[in-house]
Amino acid sequence: xxxxxxxxxxxxxxxxxxxxxxxxxxxxxxxxxxxxxxxxxxxxxxxxxxxxxxxxxxxxxxxxxxxxxxxxxxxxxxxxxxxxxxxxxxxxxxxxxxxxxxxxxxxxxxxxxxxxxxxxxxxxxxxxxxxxxxxxxxxxxxxxxxxxxxxxxxxxxxxxxxxxxxxxxxxxxxxxxxxxxxxxxxxxxxxxxxxxxxxxxxxxxxxxxxxxxxxxxxx
Numbered sequence: 001x002x003x004x005x006x007x008x009x010x011x012x013x014x015x016x017x018x019x020x021x022x023x024x025x026x027x028x029x030x031x032x033x034x035x036x037x038x039x040x041x042x043x044x045x046x047x048x049x050x051x052x053x054x055x056x057x058x059x060x061x062x063x064x065x066x067x068x069x070x071x072x073x074x075x076x077x078x079x080x081x082x083x084x085x086x087x088x089x090x091x092x093x094x095x096x097x098x099x100x101x102x103x104x105x106x107x108x109x110x111x112x113x114x115x116x117x118x119x120x121x122x123x124x125x126x127x128x129x130x131x132x133x134x135x136x137x138x139x140x141x142x143x144x145x146x147x148x149x150x151x152x153x154x155x156x157x158x159x160x161x162x163x164x165x166x167x168x169x170x171x172x173x174x175x176x177x178x179x180x181x182x183x184x185x186x187x188x189x190x191x192x193x194x195x196x197x198x199x200x201x202x203x204x205x206x207x208x209x210x211x212x213x214x215x216x217x218x219x
Contacts, residue, residue: 023192039098041122043113057215067208081219086212090201115139133191147187159197163190
């Protein structure tokens, strides 16, 4: 069992104990399908409209919404292979959440978000791809971290203190933490904490319930 910390955070319709899996659990509390696949990205020094352009979103589909109600009204224009992204300015960064499809997971998109000397990163997982964190600076990916492997790249070490990554089987004789094994959910949550440390803006109920701009990326 993951270690519980004393802090309590308000989840959607419930009070969630703050654990090592807390940010993954937070997202799933709003949208269960997030457990099967999701991408979150951040780009430094850009405006919302420019980020939407760089990720290939259709400007005419811009619609205000929150993460909780992002699907409202999509039925009229959305096609099965269209991606849905929620874009929001957070300080000097723009945050992108993609709860449907995974176009923002493309490495070329991440490089485009960091072109011009800025920084960009994304955290993603899907049933058919490894959970991973990538970090780009000035149009080049400088760190790519498979979350369940446990190794933290040098470029991310300053942001990963106190966090655990990997995937452990408590029945394996070589398991380092048999009484408290590292899960994929914890590794994903740790990656989201790293993103918050880099950007200065961690995911929270307040941020998810804030107004975003929803865009469609045509499939």
